[in-house]
Structure formats: C-alpha cells, structure tokens
Amino acid sequence: xxxxMKLIQWAxxxxxxxxxxxxxxxxxxxxxxxxAIAQALGVSCGYCHSAERGSGKPExxxxxxxxxxxxxxxxxxxxxxxxxxxVAVQCVTCHRGVAIPRQLSEIISxxxxxxxxxxxxAQYRELRKQYYGREAYDFGEGTLLTIAQQISNxxxxxxxxxxxxxxxxxxxxxxxxxxxxxxxxxKLDDDAAIANLEKALEIEPENGIFQxxxxxxxxYQRARQRR
Numbered sequence: 488x489x490x491x492m493k494l495i496q497w498a499x500x501x502x503x504x505x506x507x508x509x510x511x512x513x514x515x516x517x518x519x520x521x522x523a524i525a526q527a528l529g530v531s532c533g534y535c536h537s538a539e540r541g542s543g544k545p546e547x548x549x550x551x552x553x554x555x556x557x558x559x560x561x562x563x564x565x566x567x568x569x570x571x572x573x574v575a576v577q578c579v580t581c582h583r584g585v586a587i588p589r590q591l592s593e594i595i596s597x598x599x600x601x602x603x604x605x606x607x608x609a610q611y612r613e614l615r616k617q618y619y620g621r622e623a624y625d626f627g628e629g630t631l632l633t634i635a636q637q638i639s640n641x642x643x644x645x646x647x648x649x650x651x652x653x654x655x656x657x658x659x660x661x662x663x664x665x666x667x668x669x670x671x672x673x674k675l676d677d678d679a680a681i682a683n684l685e686k687a688l689e690i691e692p693e694n695g696i697f698q699x700x701x702x703x704x705x706x707y708q709r710a711r712q713r714r
Contacts, residue, residue: 523577523578523579524552524578526579526584527577527578527579527582527583527584528578528582528584528585528586529582529584529585529586529623530586534548534586535548535549535552536549555578559576559577559578562576563575563576583621583622583623583624584618584621584622584623585618585623585624590624590625591611591614591624591625591626591630592625592630592633592634594610594614594624595607595610595611595630595631595634596634596637598610599634599638599645599649603645604644604645604648604649607649608648608649608652611631611652612652615656626656627657628653628656628657628660628662628663631649631650631652631653632650632653632660632662632663632666634649635647635649635650635653635666635670636666636669639666639669639670639673640673643670643671643673643674644670644674646666646670647667647670647671650663650666650667650670651667659690660690661686661687661688661690661691661694661697662687664683664684664686664687664690665683665684665687665697665700667679667683668680668681668683668684668687668700668704671683672704677704677707677708677711678708680704681701681704681705681708684697684700684701684704685701688701
C-alpha cells in the first residue's frame with residue numbers, strides 16, 4: 488500500500504510538471520525544460536516546487552507558471568501565424584535571469600522616490616555587481632542618464648549624484664557631463680555648469696548643441712555678474 492501511494496504521488500508530481508511543460512510547447516525532455524525555465528528566471532526548483540511532495544499544500548507559483556506558459560504558447564501561435572519565420576518567445580525573452588522582470592530604470596526610480604538617492608545608488612551598485620554581463624538589466628549609460636534628466640528640475644542634487652555615478656562606469660559620456668551641467672543650472676551654480684559643459688565639449692568638440700549651450704551659459708553668467 489505504501490509503495491502504491493508513493494507511485495501515485497510520483498505520478499501526480501510528474502503530471503504537474505508536464506502541465507507546465509506542455510503549456511510551453513511540444514513534448515520534449517521534461518527535465519531539460521524545467522531547467523531552462525529555472526535558468527531563465529534565475530531560480531532553483533524550490534521556487535515553484537515549494538511544498539513537500541505529496542503534502543497537498545498549495546504551490547501558487549506553479550499556477551503562475553502554467554498561466555505564463557499558456558500565455559507564451561498563445562503569443563507564439565499568433566506571432567508565427569502572422570510572421571512564419573519569427574523567433575519564438577521563451578521565458579528568457581522577458582525574464583533574462585530574474586524572477587520578476589522589471590526595467591532597471593523603474594527599479595532605481597522607485598527606490599529613489601521611496602528611500603532617496605543614497606539607497607538608489609547602493610541598489611544600482613549591487614544590481615550591477617550581481618547581474619552585469621548577464622543581460623538581465625540595461626547597465627548602459629542611458630539608464631541613469633534618463634532617470635537623472637527626469638528629476639533634474641525638482642531634485643538637481645539627486646540628479647547630480649546619479650550622473651556622477653554614471654561617469655564611474657562611462658567616463659567618456661559627453662551626454663552625462665552635459666546633463667550634470669543642466670542640473671547645476673537648476674542650482675544656479677554657473678561655474679559648475681560651465682565647467683561640466685566644457686568637459687562635454689572636450690569629448691565631443693564638434694557638438695553644436697553643446698557649443699550653443701556653453702555660449703548661452705556664459706552670457707547668463709556675465710549678465711548676473713553685472714547686476
């Protein structure tokens with residue numbers, strides 16, 4: 488009787504796994520499919536299989552996985568019907584090594600709003616240390632640059648901190664120096680604004696936009712000095 492119960496439990500577990508795998512696509516090596524899913528999410532088997540086998544306890548992430556696999560299959564069917572040679576969507580297409588995929592800019596912006604610039608900078612460093620080179624997040628210069636530009640008017644000091652962090656990893660980013668210059672104009676610091684725009688022009692000496700901005704800044708500075 489005990490042996491029969493074990494066989495039933497084993498079969499139930501296999502059917503549960505097969506339900507997830509079948510939703511993803513045609514039959515294949517079940518173990519390989521499960522490993523591919525775990526790798527795509529950057530998790531271990533226990534992330535979905537959270538209850539002891541045969542315990543009957545709920546495992547909600549399995550239900551989420553089944554729904555996501557069914558959605559993926561539906562998307563692929565529609566896309567391939569429209570574009571037969573389109574590349575199939577897989578778990579890794581969105582997840583790229585993280586269980587809950589979000590844009591890096593969204594993550595850092597939320598931390599910045601809720602906990603401040605020091606926490607946001609610490610989080611960026613930690614995520615970069617953990618995920619750089621793994622395609623999970625976009626660590627290009629544009630991510631921090633975009634966040635900083637969005638807050639420069641109201642929080643120029645926070646913007647400058649983020650942009651200085653950006654320069655650690657992209658020291659030849661003329662756009663970052665120009666953005667720092669703009670943030671300093673919000674603080675009415677003409678000298679710092681001019682100095683950073685001049686650094687941007689050292690990197691891109693033919694940039695007409697930077698040239699025009701620098702001339703304008705110097706005119707404003709002279710006008711303020713005459714007052």
